[in-house]
Amino acid sequence: MNTSKFLQSITVAVSSALILSACSDSVQSTAGEDFNSGGGNNGGTTTFNETALLSNLTNNVITPAYLNFETLANQLHLAVDQYCSVETSFNNGSATAAERDNELAAAQQSWHNSMEQWQKIEVMQLGPLIENQSLLRNQIYSWPVTSTCAVDQDVVYFNQGSINGEPYNIANRVATRRGLDALEYLLFNENLEHSCSSTTAPDGWDNLTSAERRQQRCEFATEVASDIGQSSQILLNAWDGANGYAASLLNAANEPGSDFANAHEAVNRVSDAMFYIDSVTKDGKLGVPLGLFENDCQQSLCPQDLESQFAYQSLEHIRNNLISLKSLFTGEVNNSEDTTGFDDYLIEEGATMTANNMRTAIDAAIADVEAYQQNLSLTLQNNDAQVRETHRKVKAITDQLKTDFINQLALELPATSAGDND
Template identity: 25%
Template structure:
């Protein structure tokens, strides 16, 4: 949404200048023409709740429902593959279903609020139930342990290690061909059949969790959507709308810490806080979805949902409306332009991000392209430069302008 529903209040802006910090009054988003609240505009907590409601109903719940649909299709395809593990067509259909499900889940990676979010640790989120980890646990995956679980006919349930379940394990089971030289199976083992059977059990858990997430959020189920939308006005989870916005902010930092640092800086060899430089021109082994060659599609889904939350969808409100409501159209426009530049650079990688990483000529050329992305240098590394610009705008002036929370994992980062 590009047109704001709000108007700035000069008296409030003056109060901000006098105090030098964002007072509670300054965080009222909009006013009437006479300088007093009114004029039919939403202000303050009503504005925050309106943004939360539109994001919840227009983005979060639809994204979960879309993944549930793909997970059901995936379950059917993998079940058919398990019944005929030697049949090429069944495997191809299972792989195609995995790709479709993975792209839909990648939108939810940046929306880990409420039941999908963490329920323990420093960055636990209000209402968190840890359901995301039953579906995807990037970057945690141990291929040899996956093969061992398959050979052992291991069950997949809440006690299963996160390194051998979820969409990451399923990629290995469906796309890795032949014997893993690091852990060859015993003589006589039918590894292909065992992998297919374990893949079926992994997929059953994914599909069940997808259904549980939708049930938790939907009005027909536990209706967490109402908890989210009524923050500070009846919600038992969020005492203030700002608390829900803070949870959303922490979730969106996924694009800073995981998409930018781990998914792009890691394999390109640039390095970031918590991600060591690889010492070579590139590190393709760090690509998120290297076996399926879909790492770039994952990145795009992360960026696209971030942009949707920021702008709003289908005439709904987004985070940009809160900025425009305090007269910071400049920040809103800057953020949108930088996200669009990043998406355009990603889309320009004709052979995809995975192939572009393999084409990096040297670490020096990569770092230079990241520092000057407009210079037409190494494409995969220029992508890092573009996303860094966008995330610097978000984690700096936008977080400050809206007094948003940041995750503990991002404290002190200067990447």
């Protein structure tokens, strides 16, 4: 995907390549009453137990999400490896096409499972996922910075075993050549031609048979899946290890082992992560393809700027973003009796109407996405009014997030939203 215009259209805190300029379309956003003052609900000026909020969200919402992804990432590696083994067997005549196709379908389903969980984590980007200009996050999933040509090139480099005279090592490759987005291309793209220009074409690809191309792609897919599994373990260690970021959140009340001066500061970092729904889900995943901002189609409807170009899961990604936002806002997840969330904080601060309005808006947006009868690409082309309505419903959430929510809890806007008039 050509993302150069896309990157000019949205501000995404999760990726260093996207820290550009924010978009706007209507609502005036302001910081909380004590924005950048160090005051507000800080140092005991609120009766709400912010430590309890941090405890529930860390232990029962975020940490289980990271743990689940690590499990699913390892399963993904096994499924892709099994598919490639059968692809090899098919090529040498010891497996049927049906057996090969069944294993491919199983690998694709495992990708779906992993991506579903990752899209929830996208709204939980804290600590290790935003450190070093979001390096780890981008290694696992770099969208919207993607390049199918880069993946095509690395298929060949990997199968050759070297690049520029050095042994191939995926750990040394840039994010656009690895991760869940690269794996989507490898597993779901049925076109065996490369996607590069004549000057950047992978060496020798045009001389390969279809069977050889499938074989080389599946072998690189196995390497990519293995790399995702390793990155998921690095994430888990950085989050849940003895000195991990989770411990810092849990010890945020001026205790040793914390990166925060107080619990309110830590709460603000969790709030920052929730603004992914504004700058990425609303603006990037909906606004850009709708032509509300500059895109690859001169601000016309632009299906090629949708997130999932090969598995057609763009709607599911948006839905999982919203489900994750709801779990952070309400503190409600399966298998946990603790439901301390931001809604409880708002109610304690006398903002019951805001709490109710935001819950209602989140539920309405989820229901809207679940009502689609076609994937987002087809709907955008056949009924863009429905997609505009989805954008409106997500905006109903983010308008409140950037005004009543931060004002009533005396939170600071994240850098991507400070000064943004959207």
